Structures are given as structure tokens and as C-alpha cells.
Amino acid sequence: MSSAVFGQGLTNGTNLYIESGVVLNVDNHFDNRPSGTIHNASEVRVSGNFNNSGTAEIDELVVLDGAGAQSVTGLSRFYGVLEVEKPSGTATVTSGTTNVHGILRLDDGTMNANGNLVIASTVSETGLVDDFSDPSLDGVLSGNLRVQRYIGQEPGFHYVGSAVSNCNLVELSEFNLYGPNGGQVIPLPSCSPTAIDGSSPYGSMFEWHEDGPWIVPGCDQSGWFIRSSGIMQNARGYAVITANQLDFTFETAGNVGNTSEFSTVSYSGLTNSGTPEGDGWHLVSNPFPSPIRWSAPPAGFDGQAQFWETTGSFYGTYQPVLPPMNALIASQQGFFVRVSGGPASFALPQSYRDLGDPYFYKEDLSNTFDIIVEAGGFADKTRVRFGQDFTNGFDSMDDANKLKAPGAQPTLQTRLRNTKYSINSLSLEDYPMTVPMDLIPGISGEFKFTAKHLDQFNVEAHVYLEDLKTKIIQELTVNPVYTFNADESDDPERFLLHFRLGPDAEPMYTGDEILLYAYDRNAIIFLPELDGKAQLEVFDAIGNLVFQTSNLNEGKNEIDLNNLATGTYILRALVNEKPVTKKVVL
Numbered sequence: 001m002s003s004a005v006f007g008q009g010l011t012n013g014t015n016l017y018i019e020s021g022v023v024l025n026v027d028n029h030f031d032n033r034p035s036g037t038i039h040n041a042s043e044v045r046v047s048g049n050f051n052n053s054g055t056a057e058i059d060e061l062v063v064l065d066g067a068g069a070q071s072v073t074g075l076s077r078f079y080g081v082l083e084v085e086k087p088s089g090t091a092t093v094t095s096g097t098t099n100v101h102g103i104l105r106l107d108d109g110t111m112n113a114n115g116n117l118v119i120a121s122t123v124s125e126t127g128l129v130d131d132f133s134d135p136s137l138d139g140v141l142s143g144n145l146r147v148q149r150y151i152g153q154e155p156g157f158h159y160v161g162s163a164v165s166n167c168n169l170v171e172l173s174e175f176n177l178y179g180p181n182g183g184q185v186i187p188l189p190s191c192s193p194t195a196i197d198g199s200s201p202y203g204s205m206f207e208w209h210e211d212g213p214w215i216v217p218g219c220d221q222s223g224w225f226i227r228s229s230g231i232m233q234n235a236r237g238y239a240v241i242t243a244n245q246l247d248f249t250f251e252t253a254g255n256v257g258n259t260s261e262f263s264t265v266s267y268s269g270l271t272n273s274g275t276p277e278g279d280g281w282h283l284v285s286n287p288f289p290s291p292i293r294w295s296a297p298p299a300g301f302d303g304q305a306q307f308w309e310t311t312g313s314f315y316g317t318y319q320p321v322l323p324p325m326n327a328l329i330a331s332q333q334g335f336f337v338r339v340s341g342g343p344a345s346f347a348l349p350q351s352y353r354d355l356g357d358p359y360f361y362k363e364d365l366s367n368t369f370d371i372i373v374e375a376g377g378f379a380d381k382t383r384v385r386f387g388q389d390f391t392n393g394f395d396s397m398d399d400a401n402k403l404k405a406p407g408a409q410p411t412l413q414t415r416l417r418n419t420k421y422s423i424n425s426l427s428l429e430d431y432p433m434t435v436p437m438d439l440i441p442g443i444s445g446e447f448k449f450t451a452k453h454l455d456q457f458n459v460e461a462h463v464y465l466e467d468l469k470t471k472i473i474q475e476l477t478v479n480p481v482y483t484f485n486a487d488e489s490d491d492p493e494r495f496l497l498h499f500r501l502g503p504d505a506e507p508m509y510t511g512d513e514i515l516l517y518a519y520d521r522n523a524i525i526f527l528p529e530l531d532g533k534a535q536l537e538v539f540d541a542i543g544n545l546v547f548q549t550s551n552l553n554e555g556k557n558e559i560d561l562n563n564l565a566t567g568t569y570i571l572r573a574l575v576n577e578k579p580v581t582k583k584v585v586l
Helices: none
Strands: 002-006 010-012 015-018 022-026 030-032 037-040 043-046 050-052 061-064 070-078 081-093 097-100 103-112 117-119 128-130 140-142 144-152 156-160 205-208 224-226 238-242 248-255 264-270 281-285 292-294 305-308 318-321 327-329 334-338 344-349 368-375 378-387 411-416 419-427 433-440 445-452 461-467 472-475 481-486 495-501 515-519 522-527 534-539 545-549 555-560 568-575 578-585
Touching: 037 043, 061 070, 081 097, 103 117, 144 156, 156 281, 156 305, 156 334, 205 281, 238 281, 264 281, 318 419, 368 411, 368 495, 378 411, 378 495, 419 433, 433 515, 433 578, 445 461, 461 481, 495 515, 515 568, 515 578, 522 534, 522 568
Parallel strands: 002 022, 010 030, 015 037, 022 043, 030 050, 043 061, 050 070, 061 081, 070 081, 070 097, 081 103, 097 117, 103 128, 103 140, 117 144, 378 419
Antiparallel strands: 144 248, 156 238, 205 224, 205 238, 264 344, 281 334, 292 327, 305 318, 305 334, 368 378, 368 445, 411 419, 411 433, 433 495, 445 481, 461 472, 461 495, 515 522, 522 555, 534 545, 534 568, 568 578
């Protein structure tokens, strides 16, 4: 790589081109005048002051490497890397605004943000501070930093946080904060998702209290409290309302304490009060001016992170991310986490930070089944997946709860042993298996289920949907779309998913043969016709006969097995001395 050296500094008032493979070394001050433009395709190194009064946009690498004090002035937008590589002294953003749309890399020395350095965010890109990606990075960021977060064009609720320490809410002028600070939302006695009590205070920013108090029992709306003044808490999340806009970006400002490579940022004292309304859920946020990778939760928390969808097909629903997905969570993004047991601290060390694009992550869809419901312009989804290391109970690192969508839109979930799942991870060994699937319609009308990823199973699979209302059973591996009508008042416990997996998987009931499975601690046996004797026997895992009955009729029979302990059983139906067996889990 060749270099060009300007020992007495450089003043530019025209088009300055730095070709690829060339390093421009400015050994004194660099002054880009009002008519100057910097076309950087390689690297610029500056040891003196840097002033930009010309075109703001600067690409590729710019390095501040002076041994003494340096000042940065004017208006600049760095779309590549702005690097601090100073053997001594401090580079201070003295005046103007320095916007980092790419990476601020802290190699050596100190950068004083001085309230004039902005980690920028637009629809196209979001900048970040990098003092963590390599052990050799020893630079320090000091002073007051400004961090932006692009939200988008969709009005309504968004979950946000602060990537600086001690951000005063007066900085969030974009949200037009109002309402009595600390005021508690008062729901209607009916817990309407679209209206609150006429005496209730309201605002444009809220924080969530897991322990209430709950004004209307069973209604979680009174867990929201208005925030209109004061200091944002590190790593806490907040719900904000935005009005109609073309593009919306908010900005926090405060001390850069969250970026020290040795610090852990904590939101402490989080509890699981045991109430059905709070249930251990807390609204937190990414407190760093960089993405974090959700590869494992902090100690004391379930693996799931629940995100409020503000765009796309699943707008207005909660969708989970689990550690195996290794999702990148954007700076200042809010999300819900759940305390597993006793008090815990949402403590994020710097090791959570990561480079990369916070919008995309790759999922492992092996042996994974998604079903999507669509109605009235809304959509929701639930997931069932199978693996050798999963169990059929709630695994805090592998399963995710379902949080109900508010308002007139559908919520889809599976259910096992009274736990409601958004992601239900089950043992690949325990098949055939029947999983209840519940739909809270939200509205009345025509609905559509669509099954996804059935081609990702690495074992032979037959998946069936049973509609308990219409008595229809459809094999989704053959026809993945099921259309039906539902009323807002329908019983949610309407559907069953039957899984037949493995090399010996046999197609299930198609309308003219015996159907045998377990559901809601009942044995279900469907006899399309009965001309003779029928008997049901139940054996435990070691082969002991623990229940039998011959009180069976033609059609659907439901046999109560609530007196049996939770576990794995074999159902054997003898119809005219011909046996049919199924392994089930109660």
C-alpha cells in the first residue's frame, strides 16, 4: 500500500480523491473548506485537528493518530470507520456535530464526545461504538454521547431504552412526553384492550411494573405507569407512542459510562411476584451503543426474549427469540424477559456486545413446524419443534411462553400441561404425540392456517390438524392450508396437532379407521364403526396395566385418566381382538 504525506497539514477546497490502496497521512491539521469534498476509497490518517466545513459525507477509514490533543469540528458524517489510535492525549469533538453512521473504533487513546458526537441511525444504517471486538482495543470514550435509534414509519407503541447512562427524559423531545409522572393506568372493569377508565391518567411513555398493584384482578393493563420526567434507568425498557410520521428517529444523550470495556450494565432487583398478571415479566433494553447477541440470558432469567412486532405480517403481536437463534438485538431496543425464580439482576457484561446487522439472524429450522393464522388483516404464529435434547416440560432455555396480543386480532398458541407456548420444544423420542393448539380469535370471520417448514424435518413426518368444532382432520404435510370460520366468542381450545414422526411413522386417521391419542389427560379413541367388542388398556412405562375399560361406543370416546400420574403411557385398543397401540404423554 502506497502513502502520500502532508507534513505541514492539508487545506482542501476542491474534490480530494484518495484512491484504493493509498494512505493519506496528514501530519498536522486537516481543514476541509466549504467547497471541499473528500472522496475516500482507502485510508486517511490525521495527527492534528480535523475541521470539516465542506461536504459532510466521508467514506472508508479515517484515523485520528496524533500524540497530543486533537480537536474535531464542523459537520461530518462518517459512513465507514472513524478510528481513534492515539499514543497519548485526547481527541475532543469541540464543536459542530460528528455523526458516526458506521463504526467508531477505539483502538488507543481517548475520544471526548463532548455532547457533539452522535451515533447515528437512519432507515439505511445504524452506527456503533467498537471497543470490544478485539482484545487489542484499549481506547476510551469520555464525556456526553448522543445515540440515535431509527424506529420507522409505523405509528403506535414501540419498546425502547437508552444506550447512555443517566439520560434525562427532557432529551426525548421527539415523543412529546406528557401526563402525570408515576401515574398508574386504570383499566375498565372489563379489561378492554382498546379503552381505559375515564378517570385514568395517560401519557406517551410508560414503564412496566411486574408487581402491579393490580386494580382489576386478572388484568395486566394496570402494570403500566406513566413516565414524563426524571432519569431513564440503565437497561430498563420503556413503551412509547409515536404518531403518524414518514420516518421517526429518537435520540438519547448522557454519560458514556455504558461503553467501558470493563463495566457491566445492570437493571437490578427484578422479581417474579407469582401473580398471574405480572408472572415474572420485565421490560428491559439493550443498554449499549452497539448490538448485543442473545446467545444466553443473564443468570436468573428464562432463555426467551419477547419482542413487540411493530411492522410486517405479525404487527401488534409478541414474537420470541431463544438463545439458539443467536439473534442480534439492536441498540436501544426494548424487549420482555422473564425472571425464572427469585430476585435477579438483568446484568449485561460487555461480552454481550457484537458487530453486525441487527435486523437479520439465521434460524435452525430442523424438525421445526410453524403454523400461521391470518384474519382481518392481522396474523400470528406458533412454533413446535422436536429434538433429542428437548423434554416435554417447560425448558427455560428452549421454550417460550405466549403473550396474548391485545385488541381485535388473533392469538395462536400451543398448550401442554396448562402452560401456553409460543415456541414448544418437545422430545423427538416421544412420538406419536398430540399437542393442543388454542386460538383466541379476537374477531369473527374467516380464518386461514398455513403450515410452514414441514420440508425441514430430517425424519419421516406426518402432521395432522384436528378441528374439534367441525370434526375435520386434515394432513398438513399433504395440504398445508386450512380455511375455517370462527366467532370472537369461540372456545379457544378448539384445535389439536397430531405428530407422527420417525422411520416407522404411520399415517394417522383419515376418516375410516381407528383414531387413538391422548388429549388434556384424556384417552381419545374414535371408532368409525363397531360391530363386536372393543376394549381400551393403558400400560405404564414399565409395562404394568394401570387402567382398562370396555365401556366404548361407536364414534368418539373420551376416557378420563386424571387419576394417573404424569408420565409416558401406552394406549392399546382391542377392537374385535385386533390391537392398535399408541405411545402418549399425560
